[in-house]
Amino acid sequence: MSDLPPVEDHLTVLNPATEAVLATVPATTPAQLDAAVARAAKAQQGWAALAPGDRARLLRRFADAVDAHTAELAALEVAEAGHTVGNAQWEVGNVRDLLEYAAAGIERLTGRQIPVAGGLDVTFHEPLGVVGVIAPWNFPMPIAAWGLAPALAAGNAVLLKPAETTPLTALKLAELALAAGLPEGLFQVLPGYGQVTGRALVDHPGVRKIVFTGSTPVGKEIMARCATQLKRVTLELGGKSPNIVFADADLARAAAAAPMSFLDNAGQDCCARTRILVQREVYDDFLALVAPAIEAVRVGDPSDPATEMGPLISARQLERVTGYLTPELPVAARGTAPTGPGFWCPPTLLAPEDPDCRAATEEIFGPVAVVLPFTDEADALRLANATRYGLSGSIWTRDLGRALRMARGVESGNLSVNSHSSVRYWTPFGGFGESGLGRELGPDALAHFTETKNVFISTEE
Numbered sequence: 001m002s003d004l005p006p007v008e009d010h011l012t013v014l015n016p017a018t019e020a021v022l023a024t025v026p027a028t029t030p031a032q033l034d035a036a037v038a039r040a041a042k043a044q045q046g047w048a049a050l051a052p053g054d055r056a057r058l059l060r061r062f063a064d065a066v067d068a069h070t071a072e073l074a075a076l077e078v079a080e081a082g083h084t085v086g087n088a089q090w091e092v093g094n095v096r097d098l099l100e101y102a103a104a105g106i107e108r109l110t111g112r113q114i115p116v117a118g119g120l121d122v123t124f125h126e127p128l129g130v131v132g133v134i135a136p137w138n139f140p141m142p143i144a145a146w147g148l149a150p151a152l153a154a155g156n157a158v159l160l161k162p163a164e165t166t167p168l169t170a171l172k173l174a175e176l177a178l179a180a181g182l183p184e185g186l187f188q189v190l191p192g193y194g195q196v197t198g199r200a201l202v203d204h205p206g207v208r209k210i211v212f213t214g215s216t217p218v219g220k221e222i223m224a225r226c227a228t229q230l231k232r233v234t235l236e237l238g239g240k241s242p243n244i245v246f247a248d249a250d251l252a253r254a255a256a257a258a259p260m261s262f263l264d265n266a267g268q269d270c271c272a273r274t275r276i277l278v279q280r281e282v283y284d285d286f287l288a289l290v291a292p293a294i295e296a297v298r299v300g301d302p303s304d305p306a307t308e309m310g311p312l313i314s315a316r317q318l319e320r321v322t323g324y325l326t327p328e329l330p331v332a333a334r335g336t337a338p339t340g341p342g343f344w345c346p347p348t349l350l351a352p353e354d355p356d357c358r359a360a361t362e363e364i365f366g367p368v369a370v371v372l373p374f375t376d377e378a379d380a381l382r383l384a385n386a387t388r389y390g391l392s393g394s395i396w397t398r399d400l401g402r403a404l405r406m407a408r409g410v411e412s413g414n415l416s417v418n419s420h421s422s423v424r425y426w427t428p429f430g431g432f433g434e435s436g437l438g439r440e441l442g443p444d445a446l447a448h449f450t451e452t453k454n455v456f457i458s459t460e461e
């Protein structure tokens with residue numbers, strides 16, 4: 001991307017709520033990365049050879065260590081990512097749960113026995129080797145764990161490159177893994193710049209798969225670079241998800257849930273419902289309910305348990321987001337935000353006349369949504385699918401048939417009816433179109449970090 005942060009030999013980690021410097025962290029050079037890949041490859045061999053039950057036990061110990069450090073990890077997440085303290089605590093629990101869920105899959109990673117003549121045919125799930133996880137700054141801990149937990153469980157080593165702005169929780173997780181007894185070198189964190197450390201990880205021939213979460217342009221670049229080595233790749237990219245409200249819905253519930261469906265994590269969420277589509281006959285009633293709810297959202301110090309929304313991650317992100325708030329766009333609701341130091345943007349609902357304007361079509365990744373009217377089911381579906389993205393979405397209606405028709409019609413990987421839930425570690429997650437490639441989480445998570453091997457054993461004499 002054109003507005004990349006300048007590359008130095010270290011990262012400067014800021015508190016986005018105050019702009020105070022929290023830490024400086026050395027950036028990993030390509031030579032250091034080389035050495036890390038060699039250490040990981042060595043550790044992976046021993047790890048894959050362990051009895052399944054022993055690997056599971058070590059991952060459960062890692063989960064226990066994460067749980068025991070909830071307060072410390074959550075405080076780091078609040079400080080470096082500006083997450084509200086309630087969200088940060090939930091995120092630590094999510095990492096623990098992901099590790100436990102993955103650990104429980106190790107003894108269940110069974111192959112198949114397939115009928116053949118003259119022998120026995122069986123399949124094995126072989127680990128890939130060394131896996132690279134490139135994480136973003138919006139959910140630094142959970143998204144790192146989406147990759148690292150199933151990858152480790154399936155017998156791989158993991159090299160994690162956290163985002164430039166949020167390396168501290170990742171470094172703490174690696175420390176806890178080691179203390180819990182995971183072999184040295186098996187899970188390493190390589191802080192650094194995307195265009196240096198990230199690229200070197202993608203290009204390294206010793207890394208067999210890249211799991212990337214971030215922007216669509218970088219995802220496309222990574223896929224192209226992986227293609228040169230036929231390297232496996234999973235991409236979780238952007239979104240511009242619809243929140244479709246029909247006239248027959250419980251309007252009060254839909255309006256009460258709408259604000260946090262795009263304001264959670266200050267809108268820096270790939271599943272944010274940022275296109276609110278409302279059936280025309282209830283459009284005014286919906287706005288009358290949702291506007292005061294948006295204005296009432298408590299924005300401020302993320303370490304205060306009463307706060308509902310914190311700051312944006314960086315000055316760069318604030319500039320990007322405010323670039324969409326052009327004066328000609330009608331504002332349907334606007335909340336408040338602190339002034340002074342910190343990267344603050346008030347919750348904003350826009351009501352553009354043109355459904356094709358930039359604010360209505362591009363991923364803003366901030367506390368901004370648009371509201372647009374629609375006439376009937378067909379019109380709702382047309383509007384919902386008028387995007388290059390397809391990550392999530394919500395459908396509000398009391399008509400079960402309509403809910404199912406819409407859920408089957410919206411071209412998106414994760415839909416919810418009469419709710420805004422998207423991500424559960426035990427259900428599959430991923431996008432259609434330019435929202436990504438492949439799936440993470442769910443019952444098949446471990447298999448995505450393996451190659452299937454078929455073996456035929458002759459029983460002929």
Ligand code: NAD
Binds near residue numbers: 236
């Ligand atoms: P980004 O895609 O540049 O960064 C994500 C991660 O990729 C970071 O760890 C970064 O260091 C790394 N990276 C960057 N360039 C790389 C390269 N060439 N090779 C390998 N790794 C590389 O995202 P950003 O610039 O921080 O954010 C920009 C926009 O991306 C946001 O405004 C938002 O729209 C989107 N985004 C989406 C998600 C998501 O969850 N899908 C997460 C973060 C950002």
